[in-house]
Amino acid sequence: MKKFLTILLTLIFLLSLIAGMGAAQKGVFATSKITLKLGAWASSPAEKKIVQNQIAAFKKLYPNVDVKITEIVGDYNQKMQLLMASKTEPDIFYMDSMPAWQYIAKGVLEPLDSWMKKYNVKTIGYESSLLQPFIYKGKVYGLPKDYNTLVLFYNKEMFKQAGLTRPPRTWQELKDYAKKLTTGKVVGLTMNLELARIQPFAYQNGGKVFDGTKPVFTDPKALEGLKFALDLFKEGICKTPKDLGAGWVGDAFADKKAAMTIEGGWMIPFLNDRKIPKDSYGIAELPAGPAGKSTMAFTVAYVMSKNSKHKPEAFKLIRFLTGEGGQKYVVEAGLALPSLKSAGVNFAKTYPERKALVDGAKYAQVYFYGLDGTKVVDVFNKAFEDYVIGKKYDLKKNIEERVKQIMK
């Protein structure tokens, strides 16, 4: 009896194992229709709508191709690398300029040159600085989806109360305005304490942070510019959203905790969502420094996975999304600037009040620092933090120390 039971148990166990395997294999069906996966990070509903509209238009042109959006919630870069490690990444996906070279150098992205030749796509049609992060050793790995620049948002009502009639145009004005606007409850300026916001001040002072191939950590002109911005924090006329008890800059500005902020065009749909009336705030170019104007450009490209099983279709999708057909929707929505030059002209015409965003594109620096980008940003951000809330007053020495620690 016992023996029988043992055998029975073993049999049931083995059977269930086999059944499990069978079920796992059943999932693989061959379909005649091709399904492409498009990887995107979670963003505002308005931004998602653009991609959905583009895909609907694409499907009309190519009825045999189905496109599914894989929305990645949380840390995009982290999850994308994990998807790649398990070889389940989407066929084409968003790629931020910052980490682009890290992926390219590891050889996980498909070079697009031969596809571009085959389907007649030319790099010259795109804003040239936007391509820089996606060209590695002479090969193109991504085509820019859209981009955005940093501008100065200011609260018109607070300006009126302080007797100010126009946005600040110079460093001196920025400082004076911020001082004037800082009262018990409101701070003059709010921005994130990070390289992506502080860097323009280095360039406005004629300095450099990145010289095209490698980072420049301690250019004296750049340091002087960075210091000007950091001293605004030290004087208490500029605060981080965290210091104001806000989730991000947008909240601090919408909740009237700050009169001015330096942020990108993605603020506009956010302020719309928060029901902030359009004429209660203004959008201006960043104030010029001693050496002129500068701002940051942030860009995202569509890249193709080397493991994609439908490369021709995937490239056709990239071509559509970054070409005239797809960029039309970017212009219409007005959230970000179209990366295609011909579409950029239409943007400024459609949204005159957002002209500052397009004007900045002419002199903007792309957010990109080569292969060690993440580490470079880390060095600066940590040094800024030390300088503003810590006790290390020598910014140059601090940066040098951190470079020694992190970069090898």
Add this chain to the structure above:
Amino acid sequence: MRNRTKAQEYLTAFVMLLPYILSFCVFFAYPLVKAFVISFQNFSFLGDAPPKFVGLANYKEALTNKMFLDSILNTLYYSVLVVPTQLIIALILAVIVNDKVKFKEFFRTTYYLPTVTSPVAVSIIFLFLYKTDGLVNQILRHIGITPRNWFNEPSFVMPAIVSVAVWGSVGFYMVTFLSGLSTIPDQLYEAAEVEGAGELTKLIKITVPLLKPMIFFNTVVSFISTLQMFDLSYIIGGSDGGPMGKAMTMVVMIYRTAFKEFNMGVASAMAFVVFGIIFLLTLIQRKLFGEEMSY
């Protein structure tokens, strides 16, 4: 005949244990061995390049990384603050709730409640409480103390996290102490009362010595769990370790190295360094409490 029954018994036992053995191998033994191997390799997630053996280079990199060394100090600082505070409070609560007060069942439940709450939810609630315009600061303002940005100032962030941690886990240790208290015979207290001992004398002379095994158990468990602190620090400070990295703990550092910098080799090396530290500290505690402890 006897042998055959033995063999049958073994087979039955093996089949019954198989699911556990399998899951142990797949989810525990294999990853552990693999992590140990990776700690000696230059291991990349992406691409097809095979992992390269690099000897002790990962350990060297881990032990010369200033951020990691800082995180060890931060974690020890955290442990030294949390362990005694939480055990003393837990012991006092346990003694009070044991039989001295009315509604003791109610208090037992209330003090245990935070333990079953998700640490993520707890941290988010405390983020609100400790905000610049949060409840804590508003109360402080009323009694004339300057409000602070608790989680955003380098010297305050760790003590602030400690307060959250103590609040969140004191209930667990209270319950273990309660179970220890129930094993102390009432006669001892009665005899002491006849001799004229006060409450404090009874606590020091009877309760604490008889609870020694429980105290040892709680100290070790509390120490190990504080050395592995991740959730509160990660939610409050993020993977950068909060203001000037002062909220960075060892485990957050491992997470950061593995999943932000994608440096699996160094992260695995760090994990084994942390294992070594915990192992060593537990041995020291055993020595301090004496060998005869059976826990």
